[in-house]
Amino acid sequence: MQDGVILAAEDLTKEFKGFYAVEGVSLNVRKGQIHALIGPNGAGKTTCFNLLTKFLSPTRGRITYKGQDITAMSPADIARLGLVRSFQISAVFPHLTALENVRIALQRQRGDSFDFWRSQKVLSQFDDRARELLADVGLAQFETTLAGDLPYGRKRALEIATTLALDPEMLLLDEPMAGMGHEDVDRIAALIKRISADRTILMVEHNLSVVASLSDTITVLARGKVLAEGDYATVSKDPRVVEAYIGAGHG
């Protein structure tokens, strides 16, 4: 294991019936960094995410988290190690209130919740912490609102609050800014910056100005392969990256 690397993938490959969505991707995410994964549509970014969190099983390759091989683990067990992901489409529990959404994550502290004979009153011990987390993302006044009724940007904020409730060491954010207005983008970007203080973040993001301002390291994917890696200045000048994005020479 390289020094300071928290999540590493070697030769990560996913084949769908002869089509390589991700091929031979190696990735090293350093502890404490914000690492962005960018690339044109269909480059395999989300597939990569699904492989790293084991929502898909890789055809080939090896994934290690904090030196531990997690290639064969189930997605729930990976989450239990402190490697928690978000989803491209906002992932809230729509018919639960904002408070209940966060509490579902806090409830994990009890271990498994198979106690169907107990009243949910035992969960009220998590209410104060849930309110703190909601206040942290600017949702204090929405705690009794059903998550499905929240505006889009607020849903993303709620999703982040829910993720943070697990106090994960590393977050994988799949397009946190997708479909957001300007104000929301700025608010969420500030939030990501703030929560990155003592955490590692790997994110897929299309909004390049957000990527430029937040990321320490950028990996560019194209057609399932790593095209370039480095900080924004390096990557943005790479001719191959420019070509992949603008499509020069593909006339």
Place this chain on the structure above:
Amino acid sequence: MTAAIETQSGIAGQQARAGMPAHHAAIFIGLLAAGLVAPFLLYPVFVMKVLCFALFACAFNLLLGYGGLLSFGHAAYFGGAAYVSAHAAKVWGFPPELAILSGVVASAILGTVFGALAIRRQGIYFAMVTLAFAQMVFFFSLQAPFTGGEDGIQAVPRGNLFGVLSLRSDFSLYFVVLAIFLGGLLLIYRIIHSPFGQVLKAIRENEPRAISLGYRTNRYKLAVFVLSATLAGLAGATKAIVFQLASLTDVHWSMSGEVVLMTLIGGMGTVFGPIVGAAVIVTMQNYLATMGAWVTVIQGCIFVICVLLFREGVVGVLARWLKKPL
């Protein structure tokens, strides 16, 4: 700030702080009162039939409405338990409480085995797998030596409860059935409003997200499947003692369809909806019995109207008007 939050009347918050909300407690008391009065106004056997099917529908709704799993083979647990308890009472000479318990244990075992295999598939495939298993139970019931084939198990003795209270009279049996129904309903209510129930709702709403929070969702799905099958078994076993009969009707696929119908008409995902749905369907079957096959046609029409006009079911619509979960 905190004061402002406290004054907001969050339904969930209230529940978490004060246990059962007042309107739910009122409905339970109302059900108890109606249950105590009913046998004096209506034919007790009819009301017992409603109670058995209401419990069956509530058990099914626990799986569909709260677990988000559509089983199309719940007759296997209802009917399977009916056969086992009828056999236990008639051949083994078990008292009614042990006969019912045998049926419940049988359906729990059946639910564990079938559930463990079925939850490996999702959506329509899950429904088809459960249906396939239920068909296997049907053919077993048709062929096995102890089930009586086309005749079923008839003349099941009602026996004496705990060896002392004779259940021969419909009246004394009625109150036992009412107690079983209310006990079962309270248990379902508690399951829905438990830490387990919260996780269940989260899985229903967004399973990948629940997994990403570290929940091993298949175990929760299996647990709710077994609970639902067990409670369906309680309903079926009780039914066998009430009618002194376990027959192929109980394990037939149309029984699985009927319980879906009851749940949807009453309101899937509401606590009390399936009771209303069961009452509507059983009442129609009883009082329109003279119309023969037309009952099925009328049921079909009601179902179509329900799906087109009030998809949330009777109680679901009511809950929306009152802005309170029922």
